[in-house]
Amino acid sequence: QIHYLAGLLIEFQNMKCVLPGANVKLFAKAIHCLAKLGHYVYFEPLDTGLALKTVNSSRSAYVSILFMKPLFQVYNAGSDIDLTVDDDNLPITRCKVALKTLLQVFKSLANIERSVETCDIDLDGDECRLVFQLKCKHGITKTHHLTFQECESLQAIFAKDLSPNVLKCDHKVLSDVVINFSSSLEEITMLVSPCKVVLRSYSDDESDEIAQLMKTEVSLNPEEFSQYQIGVDTDVTFCLKDVRAILAFCEVAAMPVNIHFEVGGKPIIFSLGHNGYFRANFVIATIATDKNSQHSNATANFTTNTTFPTTNKRSFVKPSRSKVAPKPLRKVSAQKTNAKPQPTKLPQPKDCDSINSEHDVSPEIPLQGGEQTNATRYEGFNSPSPKQPCFKNVKTVFFAATQPNDLDRTVLVLAPDSDNEDGT
C-alpha cells in the first residue's frame, strides 16, 4: 500500500495545463453540467487531453468530457515518469475533486466570459492540491487550491458505435422539445420508428393518482435530424433531468448532438464532438422492460448475455459482471507501479467482452448479466466483496471502474464469445 501510495504521489507531480480565456467558458459550463449530475469530478490527464468525468450516485448517468490538447495554450499531462505503459491513452495521474467546491471556482459564467484571460490548472503533488489559477483582466489573479482525492479510473462500458439507432440533430431541436414538458417530470420516453420520433412523458404507475397528471407528447419528423438511422424500432425511457443538464451544456458548446441508443435496458448516449478539439459523452441508463430483453438477443453483434431475463422490470441496466474491468486494450491499471503490465486472466464465465478506451472509435460492449450469484460478480464502484449478491433493483451500474485495491482483479481484454447468445 505504502509503496503504491508513494508511487502515486510521485506521479502526481507534473500535470500542468493552461486554458486560454476563450475556452474557459466551455470548461466552466462543463463543470456546471457535471455538478448537476455527480458529486465528484474525476480529472484524468491523458496524452490526448484532459478528461473530466463524473457519475451520479445511482450510477445511472456517466459523463466524460475530453478537452483535447489544441484547446490548451500549454498542456502537460505529466508524462515524465515512465510508468511502464505502452499505450498513449493511459491516464497517468488521476484525482477527483468535489464538484460543489470546484463549482465555486467557476461560479459565474458571465464573469468568466468577461474577465478571465487564462486558467492554469496544476496538480501539486507535494501539497496534494489541485490548483486553479484564473488570471483576469486588470492584473487580478484568483488562485484556488482544492484538495483532491486519489481515485480509481472512472470508465463506463458502452458500445456507442454499435448502436443500431443513431440520431443527429441541432441541440436546439431537443431543447425546444424538452421545454414543453413539466419541469417536475422525472422520466421521459422516446419512441422511434422510421417515420417519426415521439417524446412522451413517462409515468411508472397506472394508479389513479398518476392518471390525474397531465401527459405531454411531442412528435418530430425525421427531417429535423441531420442523421436519422433507425435500426430497431423501439422505445427507451430515461431521466429527463439528466437530459436537461446535458442540453444546458450543449447551448454553450454549440455543436450538434448525436444520440446513440438501442433498446430499453441499454444505455442511451448523447455525444458532442469537434474533431481534434473536444469530445463529450453523456451515457444515461434506460429502463429495461421485459420485452426488450428478448430484443437484445436478436442483435447478433452483441455478445451481451441476455438469457437471464431481467426479473425486475424497473431496474436500469444491470451491473456488469465482475471480471471484466474496463481496461483499454493492452493497458494495465496504473496503480501497478511496481511491475510491467501483465494482463492477468481470471477464470470467468463465457461472456466477456473487449473493452476499449471510450474515446477511441471502436466500441466497448456492455456486459449485462442477470441476477446470478457468482462469486466474482462485480458491483461497480463500491469495491465488492465477492460474497455480496448484487441485487440492485433500481438504477444500477452499467460500467465498472478499476480500483486501487483491485489489483488482483485487473484484467483485460477478451474476445467476444459468440456462442453465448442463448446462454449456453
Added chain:
Amino acid sequence: MRFRAKVVNIDCIHHFTNVVNTISKLLKKCSIRLTKEKMFFILPDQVANGGVSMWCELKQANFFDEYQMDGVNKNELNEIYLEIVAENLCRAIKSANNAKSLKIKLTKKQVPCLTVEIELPSLSSTARIVTHDIPVSVIPSALWGEYQEPEMPDFHVSLCLPPLKTVKHIVERLKNLSSYLTLSGNQEGDFALKVETELVSATTRFSDLEIPPYDPDGDSQAPSKLWPPSEMASARIDVKKLLQFLAGQQINPYKVICNIVDQSAVHFFLVHDDISLQYFIPVVAV
C-alpha cells in the same frame, strides 16, 4: 358530449394565453363551462376558497376560428361543465407561444381529458405537434346550479380603479405591514387603501376617479341610492387575495370597476372587448 375548438391566428392565441394565465394566478382548480356561444371560467363561492369567487366569460367567436360544442343533450342541457387544474391548462398553453395553430378538444384517454394540440413551426415540412392531455372531471348536470353567474349584490359604491399597476405597487408595499387591508371609496371618486396595525397606520388616497356611468337599460347596476355620496364605504379584506388578483393580470382591460358593499365585500369587474371577468372578495371578520 363533444367539444372541439381551434385557433389559428397567433394574436388570438396570445390573447387566449393571457386569459388562461390570469385565471391560473387566481385559482387552483377551475371550472370550465362551455356553451354554444361562450366559454366560461368559474370559481364558485365556496368555503374552501375563503369565500372568494370568480366569473370569467368570453365569446368564443372572438377567439376561436372553429368551435364545435355538443352538450349533454341537445335541449336544455346543451352545455358542458368540466373541472380542471388551472395550472395544467396554463402550462399546456405555454407551448403555444409561437404556434401555428392551437386545438382544444374533449377526449377520453384513461380518464376524460381536455387535449390541447399545438402545431409548432419546425425545420421540416411537417410541423412539430405537441399534445398535452389534461385530466378533467365532468361535472354532472345536477350540480350545474352551483355554477350560475353570481348575483351582483347591492353595492354602495362603484368606481373605476386607478391603473392596476399602480394599485399593485402600493398593495405590495402595504402587505408587508399587515395581512389585512381596508379598501374604501365613495361615490364622488375618492378611493383609499389602508393598512392599520398597533404601531402604524398607512393610507394611500386617490381622488377624482371615474365613476362608471349608470345605464338604466343596460347591464350595469346602480349604486345604492340610499348611500350618501360622500360617505366612504369600506371593506376589510385579506391582502393576499387582493394581491393575487392584481399581480396575475395579463388581460389589459381598459377599465377595472370596483364595487364596494360596505362591511361586506369587494367586487372587481374587468371590462374588455372580448372578455369580462368578475372577482369577489368577501370581508374578513374583525
